[in-house]
Amino acid sequence: MHKSWIFKEKGDAGGWVEHSENDLPNEPVLIDVVHSAINYKDALSITRAAPISRKFPMVPGVDIVGVVKEDMSGTFKAGDRVVATGFGLGEVHWGGYTTAARLKPEWLVKLPHGISNRDAAAAGTAGLTAAMCIEALENYGLPLESGEIVVSGATGGVGSFALRLLDTAGYHAVAMTGRPEEKAYLLAQGAKDIVARSEFDQDVRPLAKERWAAGIDVAGGKILANILSTTRYGGSIAACGLAASMELPASVAPFILRGVNLLGVDSVLASREKREKAWKRIEAAIAIHPLDDMVYQHKFEDVTQLAEDLLASKSKGRIVLGWH
Structure with a gap:
């Protein structure tokens, strides 16, 4: 039975x-x-x-x-x-x-030998998606010295893994969160700085002060729109979720005036080749920074x-x- x-x-x-x-x-x-x-x-x-x-x-x-x-x-x-x-x-x-x-x-x-059954479940869709987001950003020429990379939904599964993977790869990750009491947790995952979600859940200006070299967004809605309007010239945002909204109340200004790239990432129907590459990235990150915390x-x-x-x-x- x-x-x-x-x-x-x-x-x-x-x-x-x-x-x-x-x-x-x-x-x-x-x-x-x-x-x-x-x-x-x-x-x-x-x-x-x-x-x-x-x-x-x-x-x-x-x-x-x-x-x-x-x-x-x-x-x-x-x-x-x-x-x-x-x-x-x-x-x-x-x-x-x-x-x-x-x-x-x-x-x-x-599963690669370096990933336990527990850690594979811990990664799962969240880790796979985070790894594929970083792969998408790197395919658009993201260098290690690029600058700050913002991650929305940072205490969640995709966000936590994105912080972990970015940190072990040598990037400067910034965690966006509505839960400031979790600062210690986010820093432990690899965030170098914390930014309040409330700053991004506001009405959107077509363009705002440039800050982000890149980003990983799980939220959609105003949050993604505000990330786009604050992304630096030539930067890229990997979008993989709609936790806040399915809408995107943005303008074309970031795309046509700053050359910003909006990259859609889907792990659901990804090929085995892409999945195996993502799992190798996860395996390498776990070897450096175990998942216990x-x-x-x-x-x-x-x-x-x-x-x-x-x-x-x-x-x-x-x-x-x-x-x-």
Whole structure:
């Protein structure tokens, strides 16, 4: 028997259900799930604050870390440690809040030796997205001596990993936060300075004083618009989220007068090549700066309360779920 959190139908409150292996989706790779995590999207799904799941029955959880039990495709061998993120997991394909999962081989990446199962779950979608944001910025010619790089949503998963990865790569990261009481945590993640979110959640001027050489934004809305208007000539902003708003109340001024680049970053459908490159960056960063001070481990069974805490901004760092 296996155990999964299942939404049986649209509108169902969901809950833990015991079921047989035959109830799992018909996909080639069977893995024993050891860890998952709680992302913003997971919290919205578990609390029913937004209709994340679009097919039913559905198991939420966009991150899966596990050990291969069998692979009918021949891509992996039994005992391989693997991670899956994106590709509609928890939305249209059964996700990670379960003891076992059947997945397509192209959704999986074999974990580098230097990343533990726990740390892979801690990274998950958040770490992968942060790594891909930095890759996008570097592809536009971001030099180490470029200057200040602002990171919005800095106490969250993507923000915390962005700070960590920027710092270990030698960049000057500035954490934007609405939680000044978390200054010590943000500095520990690698931030060199802290800036108040309230300064950016204001009406937007087409152009303001230049400050940022680059940025990583998870917020959207006025925050992203104000980051764009304060970005230096030729700077780039990697946008990967909409935690504040899906709107972008900006003008074209930063683009046509300062040559600012707005780079969209999506990790959901990224190729295996891009994912493997991102995981190598994460592995290198963990070797320099272990994740112990940003990982908060809990039992899978605590997921409901943990999701509510995340949406209420009562949590920080990465919440990792495990069966043991």
